[in-house]
Amino acid sequence: MPLVIILYVLLGTVVAGLLCLIPSLHIYNVAGIVLLIWFKVRDVIPYYVIAPLFMSMIVAYSFLNNIPMTFFAAADESAGASILPSVDMVKNGKGRDASILSGLGSLAGIIILIIFTPFFYFIWTYVTAVISPHLHWLLGIIMVFYIMSEWPKGAGRGKTPWEKFKDSWRNVFAGMVTFTLSAIVGLIVTTKPLTPPELSYQSIMPIFLGFFAFPSIIQTLISDSKIPHKQYKSKYINAGYSDFGVAALPGIIGGLIASYMPAVTAGIGAIFASHMTNHRNLQQASFEKPTQPGTVVKLYTPEIYYQQERVFLIGGGVTKLLYYVGAFLLLFVLTDLTPNGMGRGGLNVLLKPVFSPEKGDYFIMLATIIFSGSISMLALIWFTDITIKLLPKINIKKIYIVIIFVLLLIVYFMGGGLTGIFIAAVTTCIGCIPVFYNCRRSHCMAVLLVPIALNMAGYSDAIARILKLI
Amino acid sequence: MKGFTHFMSGIAAATFIPEVVRMSTSSRLDTVEGAASSFIILLAGAFGILPDTMDFKLGQFFSIAEYEIDPDPRNPDPQAMTDIFAKAVNEAGDTGKDVRVQLFPIQLGASLWRQYNIIFEPDEVIIQFNEIVKTSQVPIPNTAPPPERRVGRTKLRYELKARTNEICWMNRAVRWLRHKIKGEDPPPGPVKPSTLDILSGTQFAFHKESDGKIYFNWLPWHRTWSHSYVLGFFLSIPIYIIAYLLNLHHWWLYGLVAYLGFFVHLTEDMTGHIGGALFWPFHKPRSEGLELFKASDPRTNFSIDYAAMVLIIYNLDRFSTKKIPLLQTWYGHIVFLLLFLVIPLFIYFKVVAKIKEKLHSAKKIGLEEPDGTGEAFVD
Numbered sequence: 001m002p003l004v005i006i007l008y009v010l011l012g013t014v015v016a017g018l019l020c021l022i023p024s025l026h027i028y029n030v031a032g033i034v035l036l037i038w039f040k041v042r043d044v045i046p047y048y049v050i051a052p053l054f055m056s057m058i059v060a061y062s063f064l065n066n067i068p069m070t071f072f073a074a075a076d077e078s079a080g081a082s083i084l085p086s087v088d089m090v091k092n093g094k095g096r097d098a099s100i101l102s103g104l105g106s107l108a109g110i111i112i113l114i115i116f117t118p119f120f121y122f123i124w125t126y127v128t129a130v131i132s133p134h135l136h137w138l139l140g141i142i143m144v145f146y147i148m149s150e151w152p153k154g155a156g157r158g159k160t161p162w163e164k165f166k167d168s169w170r171n172v173f174a175g176m177v178t179f180t181l182s183a184i185v186g187l188i189v190t191t192k193p194l195t196p197p198e199l200s201y202q203s204i205m206p207i208f209l210g211f212f213a214f215p216s217i218i219q220t221l222i223s224d225s226k227i228p229h230k231q232y233k234s235k236y237i238n239a240g241y242s243d244f245g246v247a248a249l250p251g252i253i254g255g256l257i258a259s260y261m262p263a264v265t266a267g268i269g270a271i272f273a274s275h276m277t278n279h280r281n282l283q284q285a286s287f288e289k290p291t292q293p294g295t296v297v298k299l300y301t302p303e304i305y306y307q308q309e310r311v312f313l314i315g316g317g318v319t320k321l322l323y324y325v326g327a328f329l330l331l332f333v334l335t336d337l338t339p340n341g342m343g344r345g346g347l348n349v350l351l352k353p354v355f356s357p358e359k360g361d362y363f364i365m366l367a368t369i370i371f372s373g374s375i376s377m378l379a380l381i382w383f384t385d386i387t388i389k390l391l392p393k394i395n396i397k398k399i400y401i402v403i404i405f406v407l408l409l410i411v412y413f414m415g416g417g418l419t420g421i422f423i424a425a426v427t428t429c430i431g432c433i434p435v436f437y438n439c440r441r442s443h444c445m446a447v448l449l450v451p452i453a454l455n456m457a458g459y460s461d462a463i464a465r466i467l468k469l470i
Numbered sequence: 471m472k473g474f475t476h477f478m479s480g481i482a483a484a485t486f487i488p489e490v491v492r493m494s495t496s497s498r499l500d501t502v503e504g505a506a507s508s509f510i511i512l513l514a515g516a517f518g519i520l521p522d523t524m525d526f527k528l529g530q531f532f533s534i535a536e537y538e539i540d541p542d543p544r545n546p547d548p549q550a551m552t553d554i555f556a557k558a559v560n561e562a563g564d565t566g567k568d569v570r571v572q573l574f575p576i577q578l579g580a581s582l583w584r585q586y587n588i589i590f591e592p593d594e595v596i597i598q599f600n601e602i603v604k605t606s607q608v609p610i611p612n613t614a615p616p617p618e619r620r621v622g623r624t625k626l627r628y629e630l631k632a633r634t635n636e637i638c639w640m641n642r643a644v645r646w647l648r649h650k651i652k653g654e655d656p657p658p659g660p661v662k663p664s665t666l667d668i669l670s671g672t673q674f675a676f677h678k679e680s681d682g683k684i685y686f687n688w689l690p691w692h693r694t695w696s697h698s699y700v701l702g703f704f705l706s707i708p709i710y711i712i713a714y715l716l717n718l719h720h721w722w723l724y725g726l727v728a729y730l731g732f733f734v735h736l737t738e739d740m741t742g743h744i745g746g747a748l749f750w751p752f753h754k755p756r757s758e759g760l761e762l763f764k765a766s767d768p769r770t771n772f773s774i775d776y777a778a779m780v781l782i783i784y785n786l787d788r789f790s791t792k793k794i795p796l797l798q799t800w801y802g803h804i805v806f807l808l809l810f811l812v813i814p815l816f817i818y819f820k821v822v823a824k825i826k827e828k829l830h831s832a833k834k835i836g837l838e839e840p841d842g843t844g845e846a847f848v849d
Contacts, residue, residue: 293617
């Protein structure tokens with residue numbers, strides 16, 4: 001039996017690792033296809049390998065998705081105004097460093113999961129037991145802060161208050177529109193599922209492809225920025241122990257928030273963590289004696305400012321691993337307080353109808369994570385090098401056009417046919433608002449946040465009646 | 471304090487009201503009397519961040535400056551900038567009227583900005599352009615303009631000062647308290663230099679005082695009318711009315727919770743360098759703060775955020791779920807707070823102190839090595 005599990009873990013790592021190199025293809029789409037295959041051949045694949053197989057897939061995704069995210073993705077949060085460090089690093093020939101640092105962050109995330117095992121069993125179980133009857137308003141405060149903390153990005157130019165307001169408020173207004181429209185879509189699809197019941201486990205897929213994948217592809221297709229072919233290979237990993245130490249705190253906070261709160265993504269968790277920690281300000285920029293003739297002062301920018309790129313990437317890797325892998329691992333923390341585990345996330349939703357965790361599974365899953373994570377880290381280094389060598393030969397726009405057709409086929413066959421395509425088209429339009437107006441893309445998560453919070457509070461029927469959905 | 475800190479503190483404060491916690495518990499939990507799945511606590515968070523929201527999303531647009539300095543990104547002229555700045559200062563001195571000047575950032579690309587300093591000598595203002603910086607405020611090496619186009623300087627006819635000597639009864643009270651806590655203020659130094667780089671600009675107001683000097687007021691629109699206990703009370707009135715009209719159980723708590731969030735924000739802000747116009751519109755001047763912490767200090771913000779989270783969990787369990795065995799005895803409360811609040815914060819401060827020591831003892835290196843190092847993969 002252990003050998004069979006190891007073989008399936010290897011298979012899951014390799015399959016997910018290869019497929020996740022395709023830009024815009026999410027692990028939950030791949031997992032959906034694998035689950036569909038498993039339904040057809042369930043006599044051949046033993047039941048006990050299901051959880052390790054899917055765990056290895058999500059581990060591989062957490063590592064190898066760094067490659068498309070680093071080299072081929074458009075900036076995610078607040079695209080345009082705040083280019084993520086990885087995009088910036090690729091532009092400056094440091095794409096390899098960016099990809100590997102994110103991977104090392106994920107590797108650090110695995111170590112954190114191991115160290116946190118007693119915490120999960122003896123403290124986190126109590127935290128979840130205490131806050132679970134309060135989740136509706138906790139989700140509410142995430143939404144309120146998320147909306148209220150989007151500050152105007154315009155400089156406020158204009159002669160009158162109204163002109164200044166208009167110049168500044170474009171992104172804030174766009175964010176509120178995106179949030180509201182996404183929430184309405186969420187209320188409609190949760191009240192009146194538009195996909196057939198036999199595909200209910202994939203009902204959210206066309207919505208998410210529309211909100212996130214298609215707008216990113218559109219952004220890349222219309223953008224005139226090119227991936228610079230000249231990339232450098234650093235001799236070392238270009239990060240010190242202190243970078244990992246500083247990145248651990250925001251990474252853990254963001255990861256724990258995202259792994260426990262339903263519909264809260266790693267991006268949203270990371271924003272909360274960065275608001276909470278913000279340790280860059282431990283050392284401020286200072287004015288010093290001039291070093292160049294003709295100047296008055298020298299503005300010394302502390303090393304901690306330069307460190308933030310590395311901290312962002314490593315912390316992001318930690319958060320991502322806790323969000324994807326940690327959320328699934330928590331399903332296996334079975335105690336008297338949490339008889340059904342504490343798992344969250346897409347993989348839990350997918351597997352719930354076919355799989356139930358048992359006591360003792362936790363350590364098998366932990367071993368799976370270590371094994372799959374080690375292979376994935378090595379694969380990340382190898383595939384990053386291959387990707388960089390292939391960069392000059394790749395026409396990313398042509399690849400994305402092919403990917404559009406692949407995703408449309410997935411939506412058509414697994415997401416409800418033409419209805420699924422229609423839903424994806426609507427959500428693509430909404431998902432394009434952040435792309436063009438520089439607001440946070442995660443506002444689209446209102447599609448889940450609002451219905452879940454209302455449902456937990458028991459108000460979903462009342463709202464559905466007000467919207468005349470029932 | 472930062473927005474998130476105000477937000478979390480407001481929520482934590484609301485959870486000290488047992489009835490609010492019970493109302494907020496999911497009605498599916500039938501062991502808690504009064505559980506009603508209420509969202510009432512959101513009011514504490516929303517009102518907790520509201521004063522800054524009103525300032526930065528609304529109030530600043532109503533502060534129209536008499537002079538604007540908006541340099542051309544393609545050809546910025548530091549001399550023209552200091553000339554306008556000096557004209558504004560001199561006009562305030564000559565006429566005795568308040569004059570404001572607005573400076574804008576210089577955006578060069580999606581994530582590229584030209585950084586500049588505004589430096590004050592006793593009798594002149596200097597603007598110096600620095601390197602191009604990314605949105606992360608990290609400078610890009612070798613991008614500073616040539617020396618002949620880098621610095622502008624213009625003489626001022628009036629001396630600038632950073633502390634006002636025209637203080638009202640409220641400021642006197644704040645100063646008295648500050649001196650009690652911290653001792654006497656150090657002698658007033660020159661106006662500190664400012665740096666402007668990313669996203670938004672900044673505004674200064676100049677006010678001539680009786681000693682003939684010009685009081686230099688940074689962000690004159692910030693923490694004025696929006697940071698008033700009185701305004702907070704008026705803003706909570708509609709909440710009382712709406713809750714009453716909707717026939718909500720304990721309707722009076724809704725306005726109270728909203729006001730609590732607002733109150734906590736203003737009180738926390740008083741620990742910083744700028745206070746607030748606490749009794750606007752009855753008493754309009756903005757007070758100084760107690761100057762205990764810098765608003766951006768990560769240690770203060772993080773420790774308050776962490777304490778808020780622990781206290782929220784503590785209160786939720788005490789007043790609704792009752793799952794934590796430690797909290798079943800009176801001494802358990804002390805152990806809980808020691809274990810999860812005092813000791814972690816003690817460790818945090820110890821670790822951060824060590825990091826700070828390391829940061830300060832580190833050799834100051836200049837700009838980072840140019841991007842792209844090591845062996846080239848593909849040329």
